[in-house]
Amino acid sequence: MPRSLLGRIWPNATALVLFVAFIFPVYWMFNTAFKPNGQIISETPVWFPSSPTLEHFRTAVSAENFWTLVRNSVTVTVLAVGFSLLVALFASFALARMRFKGRKGIILVFMIAQMAPWEVMVIAIYMIVRDAEMLNSLVPLTLFYTVMVLPLTIITLRGYVAAVPKDLEESAMVDGCTRFQAFRRVIFPLLAPGLMATSLFGVITAWNEFPMVLILNKDAEAQTLPLWLSKFQTAFGDDWGATMAAASLFAIPILLLFLYLQRKAVAGLTSGAVKG
């Protein structure tokens, strides 16, 4: 049956082409980062680097303030995601498990907040932070990032909390646990995967945030990695090897985290979508 043979070939061929198209920019980033300069600045591209070098990574890492910026980025990301998980845990528990007046309205508030146009609010945020005399500080960044990721964290966690069977909690309480103990000993362990998956999106948002830090933290030592990376090319001229090494260093944690967690995260996030 020639038709079915063709029918089997074209999806696979298309998939292969698409795979190459989607992976290529990521591949090219790593490829350039490991290539010696002679192979980067060459009239014909070198598709597979023959003599990989760590030289560009050394340039990137030894750039001024690099480690300060790493520390800044990690600090604001971890704190913002941690705070928002803590605050969201209470909120999502109330929204998933309790019926009370105004519940719908509050859910709506978080849905709207999730789409808040932070990108166009930077002028007002700049004025507020300036009047509080906290420009070039990590504190406002952490607080704003917390609220930036909070709505999505609440909305997704609500799904995970709702998925934990109510009976478990009730029987724990029948056995003499207080409500808080029931939560801590029964629900929380079951929620852990959901918490991890939820935090993934918070981590990505905070790690990537660009417009706010662009306007708030002008001091070289108060910046975060996205701002540094956006200027790296200007700072290093056309040193594409070092720029790509910097981009790789910035992207690797997120790529690994995403590959590790995406199955869980996507399953959690799409359970609503597929219910239709």
Add this chain to the structure above:
Amino acid sequence: MSVKAQEAPPRGKVPVQAVGTPGPPPPAKRVTRKGALPYLLLLPALAMTAVFLGYPLVTNGMLSFQNLNMTQLIQHVTEWNGVTNYTDTLSSETFWRVTLRSVIFTAVNVVVIIVVGTLIGLLLARLGSKMRLLLLVGLVLAWAMPIIAATTVYQWLFAQRFGVVNWVLAELGFDSMADYNWTGTQLSTFFVISLMIVWTSVPFVAINLYAATTTISRELYEAAALDGAGAWESFKSVTFPFLKPFLMVATFLEVIWIFKAFPHVFAINEGGPDRLTETLPVYAFVEGVGNQHYGTGAAISVLTILILLALMSYYLRLVLRQENADDADGSEQSKGGRA
């Protein structure tokens, strides 16, 4: 269960809440705690949202009625100037040109993302498991790529000298492309920006759409085949109705995300050349912060937010309908990562 029944005073349909703490605290206190508990749990989240999101929004509105340029900024003075910022903005030709540009930019990207995403999602459903995993890995890596890393990589891919895209085009016979400056014209800059946005956005649509197809029962297809439906007809009568709710939501989410996209546009060429690739958020930023007309920038951002609100209200109506459909448990499809 029986314990709950005798212990809890009847509170209608709120059994879990009524359970409370098993130890016997003073009854009066218990009643108030029961009623207030959900609000107490929600208080930190609501308070933080009000302070760090609500207050800046209000401030943004107030700034838009002020004459606030470099002088006033340095001297910390507040000069109200009524609706001047709005009349100036709305009567400027540039504002309308930028708005139109934003609308077209959003429309083109969303159409491409939804069409390509749907096709890839359907392809994923057709593939064997190994090939599917391979394509999924490619999609997930593109999806996960941090924005600023992506803008940097795209600048390198499309670099004038030694950029791999120009080399490939020249090899294919387009000799004039050998040293082409992609950020030199409006259209070519938008092409690079859009290609990058499509590249990072398609995986979300494709993967979620594929997930949606896995829930379609095989029997429906068999029934359609028995009725003599061809591939196209069974797609139209079985697949599409299943995917439609997801596609509606995805379309609106993409519209909102792309309309307010800032780093994608800004980091590639800062709105250049000649401010020809400024979309509304970039325009508000460049006018407000770059040119230090903070009041005007705030007015532009208020107008942008109003447009977004109009778009969102439609999206929220879609989601709320779904929320009512399955009230008890809740999880929304949401993209995260890029929100």
